[in-house]
């Protein structure tokens with residue numbers, strides 16, 4: 001399905017890469033131009049690298065600290081044993097840390113679905129793509145744990161799986177594995193705030209301003225991303241993104257890229273714990289034909305098993321409060337509306353062709369647990385059947401936790417910050433999580449409490465060490481944007 005022009009670009013890249021002096025290490029943004037990683041849509045590599053760079057904290061000594069916990073499998077990151085044949089990465093003595101792989105977007109048995117907590121801009125194209133090309137890119141980190149819950153990143157690599165359907169195996173391809181320098185990560189971080197007129201001077205690259213404008217329309221809400229894509233992609237493969245921005249196959253014929261790029265479909269929370277559908281950017285041409293938003297349990301549910309639906313009623317953007325209790329995984333799909341006739345209520349319509357899919361519902365930035373300061377444990381807020389729930393992740397090495405937390409409790413707080421006195425629980429009374437996909441977080445036991453409090457925007461869970469206080473952790477409020485939380489260092 002790769003167009004000729006793109007293929008041409010590909011071949012050019014490969015030959016450039018093989019003669020290039022930088023083969024092996026990418027030391028500036030410019031070097032990303034010459035490699036295959038992330039270059040064909042719907043490959044997610046550049047978004048992934050951008051996300052990672054913005055979730056690494058570089059201190060004044062040049063130490064890189066991770067903003068999340070790989071041993072807890074945050075964002076679906078998992079241990080990578082470097083046992084592929086041929087071996088893509090240098091052999092690592094145990095005292096030098098471990099490799100972790102980030103970016104597998106396909107949930108499977110060995111890999112919980114935490115990757116879906118990655119933000120929309122990383123996962124979106126993957127929900128709408130039917131191409132085997134997707135989901136090949138990975139970022140691999142060499143990580144050491146230092147002290148309690150401090151994760152030092154010593155090396156970052158970009159790599160990719162061999163192409164599907166080939167006879168080259170399923171491992172990572174060493175010929176497309178590169179070390180990412182500290183400098184490159186810093187450059188990506190700075191794109192969020194840089195004056196774009198300085199870019200040619202500082203990075204010695206030109207930007208195609210028309211492409212940048214196009215890209216800003218799509219990725220503008222993620223600071224620095226459009227700029228990264230413009231620098232890396234726009235000259236080497238003009239129109240790359242423009243032509244194939246991860247369309248749903250059936251829609252390629254009916255939708256133009258220009259129509260599709262702004263469509264946004266989201267699930268949010270009503271103040272009654274129900275799913276709220278939000279849509280925006282629906283082009284007029286589609287509105288004129290009639291379209292509807294349809295709620296599904298998740299990306300895997302087939303088109304007949306809808307939970308709720310609503311016509312968008314000619315509104316390019318709007319919302320619809322469903323009566324479906326909120327659960328992780330819910331997904332909105334945009335369908336054509338086929339009018340089948342009239343009844344006394346008005347139009348009768350059925351669901352036509354699918355046009356576009358939103359990401360599955362995961363309140364990404366709230367789903368990552370917050371540390372219980374000073375202890376080998378962390379607290380996570382989540383939703384189940386519309387109710388506020390909490391998980392405790394307790395490190396296996398924290399063997400005395402029941403004694404230490406004997407008088408500790410978790411309380412659920414409303415958006416006004418008041419404790420709902422009916423909904424709190426002793427930490428030691430949480431029950432062991434039985435979901436099988438948690439079973440293989442090797443270093444942790446996971447405990448869960450499902451409260452009777454209705455989830456709504458602003459709800460928070462807090463961990464209190466003693467009967468009468470001693471707050472040690474507080475989750476970010478549900479569905480509220482916390483400054484500095486989305487990108488960069490998590491405030492505590």
Ligand SMILES: *[C@@H]1O[C@H](CO)[C@@H](O)[C@H](O)[C@H]1NC(C)=O
Pocket residue numbers: 105106107126127128129130131299300
């Ligand atoms: C979503 O579903 C489509 C169609 O079944 C599939 O091709 C795609 O890989 C799925 N994406 C994810 C992230 O599961």
Ligand SMILES: *[C@@H]1O[C@H](CO)[C@@H](O)[C@H](O)[C@H]1NC(C)=O
Pocket residue numbers: 269270271272276321
């Ligand atoms: C839908 O839910 C939102 C959030 O709870 C609320 O502000 C809004 O008034 C609701 N709309 C309707 C029509 O009930």
Ligand SMILES: *[C@@H]1O[C@H](CO)[C@@H](O)[C@H](O)[C@H]1NC(C)=O
Pocket residue numbers: 406407426428
């Ligand atoms: C804490 O320990 C005491 C004495 O061992 C026990 O009576 C009490 O029930 C414990 N508290 C909780 C919440 O289990």
